[in-house]
């Protein structure tokens with residue numbers, strides 16, 4: 276048996292089609308191809324030994340604050356659903372804190388595409404909270420008639436996006452072609468037309484940006500399954516004006532390999548993360564259109580501050596632990612770290628609760 280590399284599989288896909296593939300298809304193969312894609316293979320991704328560190332990997336306080344927000348919303352019998360649960364550490368943090376607050380959900384569902392990560396999540400939760408393991412259920416499809424809280428931390432940015440380039444006749448998709456034994460960028464022939472999605476109104480020749488149709492469709496699917504409750508989306512991203520700023524003329528695409536960022540998607544295929552920032556206006560518009568109320572939008576820093584992240588520091592008696600918590604809080608809230616580039620968007624349905632996480636800041640009008 277010969278082992279075929281993911282790069283070869285992608286090249287063969289292009290050869291078989293006899294035309295370039297869209298960037299979203301390339302990103303989907305690079306991240307999710309069974310057993311070989313970045314998120315489907317067994318390599319360590321999160322944390323210091325991986326390629327990037329997410330907020331729950333940085334500090335338990337992130338999950339504890341999210342749990343406080345969930346506790347405000349969860350009614351008896353409600354459920355929690357986490358998408359793309361990574362190493363499982365966020366689920367463990369949330370369940371731990373909800374237990375302390377006496378607000379455990381009847382079930383904590385996890386919907387994770389990667390079988391390898393599902394196993395890792397089981398190991399993490401079982402190790403941290405064996406007594407709660409029977410409340411955690413892994414799903415392969417969306418549940419129905421959902422009531423409760425849905426959470427997705429850094430999931431939208433991992434959904435395959437389209438990359439567009441402005442040419443003399445308008446925006447075209449930037450695809451991936453195979454020429455002279457190399458993968459290369461190649462604009463597709465036809466114009467990109469989707470009258471439901473707003474493109475930059477003024478863009479110079481060669482201006483590049485991304486559109487995440489899958490994330491928009493995913494938002495719509497949440498409205499179909501939710502009877503009542505709140506969706507909390509946490510990710511790096513911004514509103515449309517900033518997303519399509521004339522100076523952001525190369526888009527937001529980034530790759531992460533062993534904590535180094537680059538924009539070369541054609542190296543380390545299957546071994547590096549590929550990601551684009553979230554256009555939160557697109558998500559909010561779709562959410563509103565399909566019946567959600569946009570009930571809050573804030574920087575991660577102000578969301579965590581509104582939920583009292585400092586109280587955990589003040590109540591810590593041990594000096595060494597306090598110093599360590601202070602370091603973690605800085606990482607989560609400083610503008611130079613994760614505080615401002617990450618945002619929290621809340622969508623709600625059939626609930627009138629004024630969410631505590633947006634007490635100090637609500638930037639909904641910027642969407």
Ligand SMILES: C[S@@+](CC[C@H](N)C(=O)[O-])C[C@H]1O[C@@H](n2cnc3c(N)ncnc32)[C@H](O)[C@@H]1O
Nearest residue numbers: 314329358359360361386387388428429430433
């Ligand atoms: C950057 S990781 C974030 C992991 C984790 N939430 C954290 O904060 O550490 C992105 C995760 O999203 C998952 N993912 C991407 N698209 C998804 C989808 N449509 N449904 C469920 N999970 C998805 C990936 O498999 C991966 O686990």
